[in-house]
Amino acid sequence: MTQRGSALNFRDFVDELLAVGDAVDIRRPVDPTLEAAAVTRRVYETRSPAPLFGNLTGTEPGFRLLGAPAGLSSRTSGTYGRLAAHFGMARDTTPRELLEKLIAAMHAEPVAPRVVETGPCKEHVLRGDAVDLERFPVPLLHQQDGGRYFGTYGFHVVRTPDGRWTSWSISRSMLHGPTTLVGPAMPQQHLGMIHRMWQEKGEPTPWAMVLGAPPAALAAAGMPLPAEVDEDGYVGALTGSPVEVVRTETNGLHAPANAEIVLEGYISPDETAPEGPMGEYHGHTFTERKPQPVFHVEAVTHRSDPILPICVAGLPPEENHTIWGTMISAAALDQLRADGLPVDLAWCSYEAATCWIVVSIDLRRLAETGMDERRLADAVAGSLFGSHAGWLVPKVILVADDIDITDIDQVVWAMATRYHPGAGEYTYPDAPGIPMVPYLTAEEARSGRGGKAVVSCLLPEHFTGRTHGVPTDFRHAYPAALQRKVLDHWADYGFAAPGRPAR
Numbered sequence: 157m158t159q160r161g162s163a164l165n166f167r168d169f170v171d172e173l174l175a176v177g178d179a180v181d182i183r184r185p186v187d188p189t190l191e192a193a194a195v196t197r198r199v200y201e202t203r204s205p206a207p208l209f210g211n212l213t214g215t216e217p218g219f220r221l222l223g224a225p226a227g228l229s230s231r232t233s234g235t236y237g238r239l240a241a242h243f244g245m246a247r248d249t250t251p252r253e254l255l256e257k258l259i260a261a262m263h264a265e266p267v268a269p270r271v272v273e274t275g276p277c278k279e280h281v282l283r284g285d286a287v288d289l290e291r292f293p294v295p296l297l298h299q300q301d302g303g304r305y306f307g308t309y310g311f312h313v314v315r316t317p318d319g320r321w322t323s324w325s326i327s328r329s330m331l332h333g334p335t336t337l338v339g340p341a342m343p344q345q346h347l348g349m350i351h352r353m354w355q356e357k358g359e360p361t362p363w364a365m366v367l368g369a370p371p372a373a374l375a376a377a378g379m380p381l382p383a384e385v386d387e388d389g390y391v392g393a394l395t396g397s398p399v400e401v402v403r404t405e406t407n408g409l410h411a412p413a414n415a416e417i418v419l420e421g422y423i424s425p426d427e428t429a430p431e432g433p434m435g436e437y438h439g440h441t442f443t444e445r446k447p448q449p450v451f452h453v454e455a456v457t458h459r460s461d462p463i464l465p466i467c468v469a470g471l472p473p474e475e476n477h478t479i480w481g482t483m484i485s486a487a488a489l490d491q492l493r494a495d496g497l498p499v500d501l502a503w504c505s506y507e508a509a510t511c512w513i514v515v516s517i518d519l520r521r522l523a524e525t526g527m528d529e530r531r532l533a534d535a536v537a538g539s540l541f542g543s544h545a546g547w548l549v550p551k552v553i554l555v556a557d558d559i560d561i562t563d564i565d566q567v568v569w570a571m572a573t574r575y576h577p578g579a580g581e582y583t584y585p586d587a588p589g590i591p592m593v594p595y596l597t598a599e600e601a602r603s604g605r606g607g608k609a610v611v612s613c614l615l616p617e618h619f620t621g622r623t624h625g626v627p628t629d630f631r632h633a634y635p636a637a638l639q640r641k642v643l644d645h646w647a648d649y650g651f652a653a654p655g656r657p658a659r
Contacts, residue, residue: 158276158414163244163372163395165414167276170208170222170463176247178229178237179206179222187213188221188293189304196223196468203230206238208463215293218461225309225371225465226478228506239478242371244395251482251562252501258379258394258486267392269399275413282456283405288334289453292417297468298435302445303330305434306337306419309465309475310367311377313409314350314423317357322410323350324377324387326480329365329451330431337365337451338431341423344547344590344604346383351423351449360422362407363451368416368463373399379483380544405455416462421454435469437476438509440594473506481510487545488513495539498522500557504549507564511593512551513540514561517614523621532619533582533610541587541608550593552610556618558627566627570613580612 162169173179186192186209195207209221229237234247236254241247243257282288294304307329315322325347329339341348354361366373372395376387388410392398401410404420411418428447435441467475481504489502498521504513515536527535536554540546555561555570587608591601600606617623626632630639 159370159397159400161244161395162241164370164397164399166368166370166416166463166465167414167459169225169241169371172241173206173238174208176231176237177205178231178247179208180204181208181210183211185211185213188215188295190296190299192221192223192293192295193297193466193468196466197470199224200227200468200474201471203228203235205229205231209293212293216291219291219293220461220463221293221295222463222465223468224474225467226475228473228478236478239482242375242479244372251503254482255486255489255501255503258483259490261390261394262381262486262490264393266386266389267396267398269388269392269401269410271410272400272402272413275400275402275415276459277411277413277415277418277457278402279460280458281405283454287453287456289331289337289419289456290334292462292464294331294464295466297466298441298470300441300443301434302430302432303332305329305466306331306464307339307365307367308467308469309374310365310369310417311374312347313364313366313411314347314361315409316350317353317359321350321384322386322388323347324366324373326374326378328434330434332429332450335421335453336429337419337453338429338448339451340431340446341449342591344588349383354423355425358425360425360452362409363423364404364407364409364411364418364420365451366411366415366418368459368465370399370412370414373412375479375483378480380487380548382544405457407454415459417456417458417464419451419453419456421452424450424452436592436594437469437474437480438511438592438594439471442594472509477504477506477510481506484510484545484548485513488515488540488543488549491543491545492536492539495535497535497539498525501561503561505561505564505567510549512553513549514553514555514567516555516557516559516561517618518557519618519621519623522619528619529580529612529614530582532614533612537582537584537587537608537610541584541589547588548590550589550608553613554610555613556615556623558623558632560631569627571611574613574615575611580614582610582612584608584610 207223237247240249323346329337332338400413402413427450430445431448492499498518500516
C-alpha cells in the first residue's frame with residue numbers, strides 16, 4: 157500500500173499545493189530549454205505559486221516539471237507553506253516551529269525504513285539499451301550554463317563498502333550523455349567520503365539518484381547530519397513512520413518506493429569529465445568548467461507521467477536557501493545548545509544565500525556566563541566552525557534576543573544601528589569552510605580554509621543582561637492587550653490581509 161501525505165509522497169505534495177492554490181498547472185506549451193527555468197525564476201522573485209509544467213515541447217507526452225517546490229509564498233495562508241508541506245506541517249507554521257520539529261527528530265530514536273516488494277517508482281523499468289536520459293525533459297536553467305541539469309532537486313544514495321552506513325546526499329548532476337551524468341562529489345561531503353572509500357578499493361561506487369523524492373527525505377538529504385548517521389532513520393523519526401523503500405534493479409541499494417524517478421548505476425572510480433558552469437546557490441555564475449566524477453546509469457525506473465522537480469539556483473530565495481538553509485539552521489542551533497551557549501535561535505537568512513547565519517543571544521543567560529564579546533565570539537566560532545553545519549556557512553552574526561532573526565528587516569536594522577565598525581568583527585582564518593564561497597581567494601578555496609568571521613551586533617550593556625534601547629515597533633511599543641485587539645480586528649479596519657505575523 158502506497159504511503160500517503162505530503163511529507164512521504166511527492167505526488168500528494170504536488171496535489172496539496174494545487175488544491176490550496178500554491179501551485180499552478182500550466183497547460184500551454186513550454187520549452188524545457190530556458191523557458192521553464194525563466195518562469196521559475198520569476199516565480200521565486202514574485203513569490204508566486206509553484207509552476208507545474210505539463211505540456212513540454214520536444215519531450216514525451218506526460219513527462220512534467222515542477223519548479224520552485226520550496227519557494228516562498230505570497231499567499232496569506234503562509235509564507236513558508238511549501239516548506240512546511242515537506243514535513244506534513246500546517247501552512248501557517250513558523251520558522252521557530254520548523255526548527256524545533258527538526259531538532260526534536262535529531263534526538264528521537266531513528267525509525268528504520270521498511271523494505272517493500274514494489275512501489276510507484278517501479279511502474280516503468282528500463283535497463284540496458286532502453287536507458288536514455290535524454291527522453292526526459294532535462295532543462296537548461298540559465299543561458300550561461302555549460303549543460304542541462306538533471307539533478308537539482310534530488311538526492312544521491314550511496315553505501316559504504318562494509319554496508320554499515322547508507323547516505324542520502326544532495327549534489328547537482330549535469331547531463332553528460334544518454335547514459336551518463338557528471339557532477340561534484342566533494343571530499344568533505346558524505347557523498348565524496350563514501351566515493352573515496354570505494355576508490356581506495358579500486359572499485360566503482362554503487363549509486364542511485366532519487367528525483368521526485370518524498371519531500372521529507374529530500375530535506376533530510378540536505379541536512380548536515382553527522383557522518384555515519386543514516387538519513388532514512390532520521391526521516392522515519394521526523395515523520396513518525398518508516399520510509400517505504402524498494403531494492404534497486406542492479407546494485408542492491410534501496411530507494412524510496414514513492415519516488416517519481418530513480419536512476420541507478422555506479423560512480424566511476426577514476427573517470428572525470430568537465431562540468432559546469434552553472435548558476436550557483438550564492439547568486440553568481442562563473443565561467444569555469446571543472447573535472448568532476450562521471451555517474452553511469454545502468455537502469456531507470458519511474459512512475460507514469462513522472463514529475464521532475466527543479467531548483468533554478470541563483471539570487472535568493474530559492475531551494476538552496478529555503479530547504480538547505482533551514483536544515484543547516486536546525487543543525488547549527490542544536491550544536492550551539494549542546495555546547496551550552498546562551499542562544500535563543502539560529503537562522504540562515506534566506507536572503508543571504510546561505511552565506512551567513514544569525515544567532516540571537518539570550519541576554520539573561522549571557523550575563524550569567526560572565527563572558528565578554530571576544531570570549532562569546534570565540535565560543536560560538538569554536539562550536540560552529542568545527543561542525544558540518546558551520547563548515548557550510550562562513551559568517552555568523554550575533555544579535556540580542558529582542559530581534560526577530562527570521563525577519564531580515566530587523567537583522568539589517570540591528571547591523572546598521574548596533575554593529576560598531578572595527579570593534580565587533582572577529583576573523584578565523586584557519587577555520588575550515590566550503591570552497592564555493594565567491595569571495596574566497598584562490599589559496600583559501602584550494603586549502604578549504606579561511607573567509608570565516610563572527611560579527612557582533614551586541615551592545616556593551618547586553619553583556620550585563622540589559623539594554624538601554626527598546627525597539628520602537630508594533631511588538632514592543634504597545635501593550636499586549638492592545639496588540640491583540642488590533643490583530644483581532646485587522647479586517648474590521650478595512651485591511652484585506654490578516655494582521656497576525658509569524659514568529
